[in-house]
Amino acid sequence: MTHLQQREQEISQYVVTAAQMRDIEERIFAAGMPVVALMEKVAGLISRRLLAMIPPGKSRVGVLVGPGHNGGDALVVARQLHFQGYEVWIYNPFPKVKELTSQHLQYAQSLGIPCYQAIEQLPNCDLLVDGLFGFGLERKLTDAVASAIDHFNTWKQPIFSIDLPSGLHTDTGEVLGTTIRATNTFCLGLWKQGFLQDQALDYLGKAELIDFDIPLADVQAVLQDAPKITRITTAKAISNLPLPRPPVTHKYKEGHLLLICGSHRYAGGAILTALGARASGVGMLSIAVPEYIKPLLVSHLPEALVVGCPETETGAIAHLQLPEKTDLNSFDAIACGPGLTTDSTPIVQQVIDSDRPLLLDADGLNILAQMGTIPSLQKRQATTILTPHEGEFKRLFPDIPNIHQDRVKAVQQAAMQSGAIVLLKGARTAIANSQGSVWLNPESTPALARGGSGDVLTGILGGLLAQAVKKQIALEDMVATASWWHSQAGILAAAERTELGVDAFTLTQYLMKAVMGNG
Numbered sequence: 110m111t112h113l114q115q116r117e118q119e120i121s122q123y124v125v126t127a128a129q130m131r132d133i134e135e136r137i138f139a140a141g142m143p144v145v146a147l148m149e150k151v152a153g154l155i156s157r158r159l160l161a162m163i164p165p166g167k168s169r170v171g172v173l174v175g176p177g178h179n180g181g182d183a184l185v186v187a188r189q190l191h192f193q194g195y196e197v198w199i200y201n202p203f204p205k206v207k208e209l210t211s212q213h214l215q216y217a218q219s220l221g222i223p224c225y226q227a228i229e230q231l232p233n234c235d236l237l238v239d240g241l242f243g244f245g246l247e248r249k250l251t252d253a254v255a256s257a258i259d260h261f262n263t264w265k266q267p268i269f270s271i272d273l274p275s276g277l278h279t280d281t282g283e284v285l286g287t288t289i290r291a292t293n294t295f296c297l298g299l300w301k302q303g304f305l306q307d308q309a310l311d312y313l314g315k316a317e318l319i320d321f322d323i324p325l326a327d328v329q330a331v332l333q334d335a336p337k338i339t340r341i342t343t344a345k346a347i348s349n350l351p352l353p354r355p356p357v358t359h360k361y362k363e364g365h366l367l368l369i370c371g372s373h374r375y376a377g378g379a380i381l382t383a384l385g386a387r388a389s390g391v392g393m394l395s396i397a398v399p400e401y402i403k404p405l406l407v408s409h410l411p412e413a414l415v416v417g418c419p420e421t422e423t424g425a426i427a428h429l430q431l432p433e434k435t436d437l438n439s440f441d442a443i444a445c446g447p448g449l450t451t452d453s454t455p456i457v458q459q460v461i462d463s464d465r466p467l468l469l470d471a472d473g474l475n476i477l478a479q480m481g482t483i484p485s486l487q488k489r490q491a492t493t494i495l496t497p498h499e500g501e502f503k504r505l506f507p508d509i510p511n512i513h514q515d516r517v518k519a520v521q522q523a524a525m526q527s528g529a530i531v532l533l534k535g536a537r538t539a540i541a542n543s544q545g546s547v548w549l550n551p552e553s554t555p556a557l558a559r560g561g562s563g564d565v566l567t568g569i570l571g572g573l574l575a576q577a578v579k580k581q582i583a584l585e586d587m588v589a590t591a592s593w594w595h596s597q598a599g600i601l602a603a604a605e606r607t608e609l610g611v612d613a614f615t616l617t618q619y620l621m622k623a624v625m626g627n628g
């Protein structure tokens with residue numbers, strides 16, 4: 110691996126807040142880097158990227174300039190494009206701007222680049238560069254600047270945002286009054302948390318990181334005392350796939366997973382979960398289902414040990430009837446929930462009472478919510494993993510308000526309160542452990558918003574957990590890896606079959622391809 114590739118891998122896993130970015134920046138300036146030199150360097154990198162992206166024949170550029178250093182960056186870009194022969198117009202409605210920004214504005218005007226205060230004066234452009242606000246935005250946008258942004262959003266031209274689409278909260282991704290709807294965003298230096306929040310996705314367009322050589326020592330110095338927030342990178346996830354096997358091993362050394370799932374009503378969910386587990390490479394897979402659907406499972410997964418259990422009147426599992434000489438301690442991990450229905454409450458109680466690492470999903474979560482999440486999990490010694498979507502999350506943690514406003518904070522609170530590892534599903538799945546560390550999945554596809562897709566995730570994760578227990582690998586890493594794997598399989602399937610073609614069964618057929626394609 111080249112030095113540059115290594116740097117890219119390292120830098121792309123960090124996620125910072127606006128306050129942390131400012132602290133990092135201050136350390137660089139305190140060490141002697143002149144502010145003006147850094148701005149010139151950063152804007153030079155943005156200009157180079159922009160020049161590579163502007164289609165031939167598009168030569169009229171509007172540059173939106175704000176009062177702070179985001180505006181300063183934009184003015185350097187305006188100057189660079191001017192020297193490259195582009196026709197550039199500046200829009201700056203602010204009577205007062207920061208000193209450095211003001212100097213760049215003065216120089217740009219001295220070069221003959223026109224600057225307007227009113228949008229009506231701005232001629233028709235082929236594209237816009239948005240340098241109104243970056244991570245310094247503190248309050249809601251109102252009045253003239255808010256209506257200017259609304260106006261620019263009605264234009265059909267592409268908008269390239271510097272650092273963040275102006276108006277977006279750096280940490281939560283919330284719209285502060287109004288926000289530029291970018292086609293592309295150049296995130297400067299380090300990924301800001303807002304890029305990994307669902308509510309920001311409509312505004313970011315295609316986001317990329319512009320690395321400007323922030324020393325890693327400064328990043329680490331600022332981040333060391335804060336709960337760690339990690340962006341799940343392909344390099345890190347793929348390093349776990351497949352999990353290493355020694356040359357001499359046997360099936361029970363490669364993890365034994367017990368899946369508890371399915372009912373008459375939801376028989377298919379059990380198959381999908383089991384197919385996810387199969388792909389994980391788990392050494393031994395046992396599946397507890399209602400007796401009636403046992404033949405169905407056997408026909409789909411001949412390698413699995415399918416345990417038919419007595420049924421309730423409604424066709425749910427009434428109680429676990431494990432084979433002779435087997436109890437819950439025989440398994441390295443248990444995954445419980447898909448397709449259970451809420452009639453299987455005693456089963457969920459029983460697995461919570463066990464001392465096995467436990468993954469609860471779907472109806473497993475609904476039953477837990479009915480029992481009371483926090484008191485029910487209090488006595489658990491082994492790791493618990495909860496994988497709710499937003500609806501389930503609200504039922505599990507009714508006291509955590511406004512989950513949409515800051516999903517990262519919500520999942521952190523949930524994990525810290527419950528002691529569980531919590532995976533909050535979404536376009537940007539967020540995972541947290543009880544110490545408040547967070548993992549964020551940076552890529553996914555809306556094709557995965559489809560029935561059965563979550564069952565597949567439960568299977569993958571259950572299978573990885575059982576293996577990780579045997580190999581003494583941190584379970585959090587498995588949760589992050591499973592989330593990455595699930596979305597990458599979805600992305601690959603959608604690329605080959607369109608978003609229409611990613612039903613949950615097809616998804617299971619792309620799991621191997623996702624590993625092989627990224628390996």
Ligand SMILES: NC(=O)C1=CN([C@@H]2O[C@H](COP(=O)(O)OP(=O)(O)OC[C@H]3O[C@@H](n4cnc5c(N)ncnc54)[C@H](O)[C@@H]3O)[C@@H](O)[C@H]2O)[C@H](O)CC1
Nearest residue numbers: 134148151177178179242243244245246247248249250272
């Ligand atoms: N990360 C780095 O190391 C570098 C960052 N650069 C760029 O600088 C901006 C951050 O600059 P800053 O001046 O701190 O903030 P902004 O430009 O985002 O704007 C702050 C500016 O705006 C005023 N303000 C805040 N909220 C409002 C509001 N609602 N309405 C009106 N005005 C508002 C505030 O008072 C300030 O005056 C970063 O994003 C990068 O683009 C570098 O150039 C290089 C290194």
Ligand SMILES: [K+]
Nearest residue numbers: 242271273275
């Ligand atoms: K901006």
